[in-house]
Amino acid sequence: ILPLQAYSRKYVAGTTQKGGGGGEGDFVTLHTDEATHSGYHYSSVLYLSTQGEDFEGGSFIFNDPDPDEDQIVDETVGTEEEEEDLERVAAMLEAWKRGEELPESDEIMLGVEEPDEDSSWQEDIRNAGRLLKPFVPTKGAAVIFSSGWENMHEVEKITAGVRYAVPCFFTTCKVEEGHYKQMNVGKPKTDECIADDWLHLLLAHRKEEPMESVGRVKELLMKWHYLCTPLSEHY
Template structure:
């Protein structure tokens, strides 16, 4: 078959993107060139979309499953995962993880204690707050987010005797000890080998636009890479998903699913801090989310003391 001239192809009025069957509507030679290109373009688009969906699923699985939903748990939840090799070279034989995973408990910390700590967090953070959507209060170092930097909350407390009380720190220590014991029991670690480490802090997340990388809490990360001293990470939630905020679920970014922990007042989750537990916090859409990160190490050289009124 003789290839149609450019002039004849123009006369057909055929447009690849407009109509692949335009030969039925136009007189003249068959627009084989346009039809072939149309099929090629569509095939490329379909293949590109399928490949993009495949790689997005591999990197960030689109399916979310609840490890612990918003409703109260009848019993603690445990999800075991294979340990990474992050701990192989470490010398803390009695303490470093022998098995790995994540646990969620609803009856470890009393609601009264959780609500007391929420009031403490709000009092402290009311004296500062970042320009972006994530603020922290660290009662160990005194660090308080203020704009795009940090200030010392204990300097502020020197002019405000009502900011902190001995009762605040007594409850803080009690809750920390309850979580420490639960972590030790679950991972078969002698409790005296498990040390509080930094950073351990209150966090407040809201919907303000991120101003620095510290405000972008929604990126996947590994605690042992971000904070070298961590062996076990725990969180105590002080507000409740869907009641106090929308979004803000804690997400384990596993290869098959994104497994979520939906915060509720008094809920504790804890997990081994290595690359077997990559995670992120879902971006908030509404409201304010409060929590405490309580971190533990096996290295006594990285231990920090309990906080106290300065």
């Protein structure tokens, strides 16, 4: 198993992140890691702060299909009034397609009750048919799971404080031989080579440009299994 993004000086899940990013890292929408990044096969999050002490909200939630989903759907069938409203909207849409004039917006909304801002009806709709299993973050705890559709998950919005966490992703994909040839130094062949790689790749002991830093981190991740494995087990 090779680590991906397991070594980083700073990581912020912002609005430009693919997949589950959003809200400058304060919440993560429902997703699977392997669906958004095909190279992610195992995922983990190490928490460095505790919910209820350092921050509020921010629970990690596994979100699975509810085995009783059919029953839930049956119980949430629309009322007779709701069905009449849908028929009225459909009739207006057909009239608009024929080029007929539609009533004013106030007239359309007449009798439609404004939703209560404090109500949780949106959450009820979003979670209908789902089985939620929250994991409460505590300092030193980690959640580790396979990254496929069997582990859909999301993270609740943080409502107060600051949460520190380290996300790590792993792949089972083999590093292609051609990648080693593009490195400054290829596969380590002796214990001394491994020691040199640790010094250069991990400690960044000399001044470097940003692109050199990126390349060094990538090289560390691709060599990780070689640096942590006895020479006799290298392939």
